[in-house]
Amino acid sequence: MKLKRFAAAASATLMLAVFGAAPALAADEIEVNEDISVSGDYDWTRFANDHITLNVYNWGLYISDGSDDSVNVLSAFEDLTGIKVNYTTFDSNESLYAKMKSGGASYDVIVPSEYMVGKMISEGMLAPLNFDNIPNFADIGEEYRGWDFDPDNTYSVPYTWGTTGIIYNTTMVDEAPTSWADLWDVQYTNDVLMFNNSRDAYAIAAKKIGYSMNPQSVDEVSTVMNELKTQKNVVQAYVMDEIFDKMEGGEAAMAPYYAGDAITMIDENPDLAFVHPEEGVNFFVDSMCIPANAKNKEAAEMFINYMCETSVGLANCDFIGYSTPLTEVWNELDDDLKYSEIAYPGEDVMEKAEVFNTLPDDINAAMDAQWSEMKSYEEGGSGWMVVVMLVVAIAISTFNIWRKLRKKSRDNY
Template identity: 80%
Template sequence: MKLKRFCALGAALMLLLPAVATPAFAAEEIVINEDISVSGDYDWTRFADDNITLNVYNWGLYISDGSDDSVDVVSAFEELTGIKVNYTTFDSNESLYAKMKSGGASYDVIFPSDYMVGKLIAEGMLAPLDYDNIPNIAAIGDEYLGWDFDPDNAYSVPYMWGTTGLIYNTTMVDEAPTSWSALWDVQYAGNVLMFNNSRDAYAIAAKRAGLSLNPSSVEEVNQVMKDLQDQKSIVQAYVMDEIFDKMEGGEAAMAPYYAGDALTMIEDNPDLAFVHPEEGVNFFVDSMCIPATSKNKEAAEMFINYMCETSVGYANCDYIGYSTPITAVWEMLDDDLKYSPIAYPGEDVMSKAEVFVTLPDEINAEMDSQWSQMKSYDESGGSWMVVIFLLGAVALSGFNIWRKLCKKMRDNY
């Protein structure tokens, strides 16, 4: 009897299927693989036959890419949508800006930080977002929306957030550092790494001096840049992604860097540890944006919506170690990450954290100019030392030849 009733119900449903198929199945999740599933309420395949390739430009090591048994979220997107993704990386906001400003490449989705979002908006380099195509904005926690750089989130969707701090090798440091001043300590000369971008490096020197990491005048920039100049003899190298090999390999004692990457490095080398310096740190939000030059804006919005799916956000957060703005993802994390003082610091850290703001053009230009001068000074200084050494060697060689000739003449005489 149960079988007959089930079959009768099935036949009735088949008769109704044309009328109810869309709403009946729309809410079901679409399973791409054992790790990734997405909402069935969204039309993921509407560009499947359009032969679209999205150019996505992200920070290095900032997505779950299939390595080390992680989930390849980009491949899952391609399988789901039929859209191809050309995925490339940058190592700083400044290099992202320079690449876009030069017009040498065209991107559809980029991942700038807070202050750079504001700069790109001010220069008309971002496209306003159509949230009809990004309904998953609803998954983002309210505390990560409405920042001054984009108060209405008209141009940006939060991707990850984090803080800066000091990562150090416990076998090479006598006492755990508590201050940014450790990066100026002469006992670690040649064993200190430093950010290789002007904004992060400036922020550290400014906080050390008791100043805001957002300068209010050109004079303030000059003052802080002198402190960075004084630090140069201590610094082994100015790095970005190179920090992974150097710190994990024990090639340096300490370095400032982003908390999410610190978690990765500590996992690979247990001798490493991380601290938020007492003077205060940078709190940052990295976002997903669409350049005004994108030729595939709606498909780019689909990619952003996909990145905000819970399973995708979890895969990214779990692999890269950065802090998620997606409420449901945070709830899924293991307790050791969910309550990590590195990834999710407490009020003692956050109360002294500052967010970068978009600087006035005059101040921003001065910072970039001073930073470039400092870097070039280092190089030219080294070059002059080489020249002086070579001239000295030539002079010494000439003197020895002259002595030999004089001796030979005396002997002949």
């Protein structure tokens, strides 16, 4: 969704400062349209006659796609290169992984988060990148390179980064939340939303009780998952992309979510606000990768390079609200976004932020299994209610049997 409050103030400035009038366009740039210009030193048309369709699999609401008066960076890529883009979306790293493992679809570019990149590398699911085809990688800031999950960036190019926090409706809460524990507050029963994926939900419960977001043992997983069970009576729904309609429509008082999406929701509903909880938050980087079985690897590398063009990165940041790892894009941002405490939090937040590690197989398996168990438990109602209903059902059945036997005994008598 378009970040209207940023775009309205910055539109004229950005057009002049970034794209400029046609005569001022640098000699080594190509103007694709009035919004997108790219490096002229790159051979963008080498696949123009090859009838390639590139399958791109990304998070929902995570690219500037032409809706809400945004720039359509995908159609601009097609016009520039002659390559068609088949663009589809997922809502969590876990659903991306499951789709990839099923073998039911073939993709050329995917956008997993750091811990999932590490997992896919370890399982041989990603192809090493040829950076001769991705020269714009040079604009990636040093602080976003060389993370433990891919130390030499052999397999991944950062796309965006961000943090988690709590988005809340100022008209529906008595006091602004400051802690993850506020998501357990019984006064907001049925007015709290929760992440519908195991890793993010686990992280919140872990920080609430003083643990790391990265579990060290199966027992630790069990302890944290039990903490999530204690929240169940408060939770209205477990959501991902559904959060937009619910929070923008005033259907819930608070929810944990990603900072970039919080900016979008606040833009749509000014009653909303965002806070980074005091215990610490998740700091994540989503990266562009190429699956090992991709059919169009070199064209996929061209797409990744295109996504790192300054004009394309600006369009994406303006539309989706997430933070950029591209130095030139950050330099060109409007000050309202560049210095936003939501998009670019200060040291007080980042010092306590944790990055998700790729988990050992036994811990990862335990988390997946116990998350599924918890979800089944939730769908059937809270545990104590199930027990009460079962006891009542047995009591009624026993009473009916006793009454029939008593009646039969009397009749025989």
